Amino acid sequence: MKYNFLLYLFTLSFFLNTFAQETDIKSVKSHLEYLSSDDLNGRLTGTKGIDKAAAYIAKYFKSIGIKPYYESYRDTFYLKKQTVAYNVIGQIEGNDPLLKNEPLIIGAHYDHIGNSKAIEGDSIANGANDNASGTVAVMQLAKALIDTKPKRPILFVLFDAEEQGLLGSKYLAEKLKSEDVNPYVIFNIEMVGVAMRDKPQQAYLTGFEKSNFADIFNGYADQKAVIFLQQAKEYHLFKRSDNYPFFQSFEIPAHSVSTFDFTNYSYYHHVDDEAPLLNPEHIQSLVDLWAEPLLKIANHSEKLIKLNN
Numbered sequence: 001m002k003y004n005f006l007l008y009l010f011t012l013s014f015f016l017n018t019f020a021q022e023t024d025i026k027s028v029k030s031h032l033e034y035l036s037s038d039d040l041n042g043r044l045t046g047t048k049g050i051d052k053a054a055a056y057i058a059k060y061f062k063s064i065g066i067k068p069y070y071e072s073y074r075d076t077f078y079l080k081k082q083t084v085a086y087n088v089i090g091q092i093e094g095n096d097p098l099l100k101n102e103p104l105i106i107g108a109h110y111d112h113i114g115n116s117k118a119i120e121g122d123s124i125a126n127g128a129n130d131n132a133s134g135t136v137a138v139m140q141l142a143k144a145l146i147d148t149k150p151k152r153p154i155l156f157v158l159f160d161a162e163e164q165g166l167l168g169s170k171y172l173a174e175k176l177k178s179e180d181v182n183p184y185v186i187f188n189i190e191m192v193g194v195a196m197r198d199k200p201q202q203a204y205l206t207g208f209e210k211s212n213f214a215d216i217f218n219g220y221a222d223q224k225a226v227i228f229l230q231q232a233k234e235y236h237l238f239k240r241s242d243n244y245p246f247f248q249s250f251e252i253p254a255h256s257v258s259t260f261d262f263t264n265y266s267y268y269h270h271v272d273d274e275a276p277l278l279n280p281e282h283i284q285s286l287v288d289l290w291a292e293p294l295l296k297i298a299n300h301s302e303k304l305i306k307l308n309n
Ligand SMILES: [Zn+2]
Pocket: 109, 130, 131, 162, 190, 191
């Protein structure tokens, strides 16, 4: 009888887990489809399309209990004093008062390039892999971590105007600096819609050799979750995404993770960068793998992750 009951509990938890996983994958799919739909017209900074994306992300944060970091989820800035842009920033508050100025920042840019060279009458660059995929990963990480009580604050940041020259991240880095906030680590997510060949569980880390991030993170994950990729170094990807302004402003460990390896996806800044070409299971599997090590980073009061000399 007792064993039957245990078996029942085991089976029940198995089915509940499977159900939760399927629900997560469905959410990934529907977020991707919405954010890269033609209705959003390529999410160019300063357009109605990106305004809709910002509203969607903010509404989602609110629905899962992620609070705005500033008064509103949107933190507004201007390009050349005329084009309006906004980073979307949510947070889980930290519960250690000594660490409240040293947040972990999990980010991704949510803007894209709008239109591109027309093919068969389609000129909308939908930006599904670049970077609806990273945006959705941030949204799913927020959901995965919402019921935790981390010591450090965790900021979930969707950057605007990355495609205009990392302007959203430059703006936020300078703003946080002026507010005496000193982020501990930046974990920025770029193009994670398709798995790397032969490395389905892994992502590469830009600026790999700049800090001991990979050592600590992989230790927390108990596997080689983030790896070195030669092309990332050759193409200076470290300097080409929203992690970089934080490295410049604060001299802290600031990296991007990606699974776009230059061989697994042919539609970079292309009108065919669309949701059906991406793998929602892959995105969710990264989220499942990353949530716990990220929480451990947020929970460690010592700054174990450091720049290398
Ligand atoms: Zn990008």
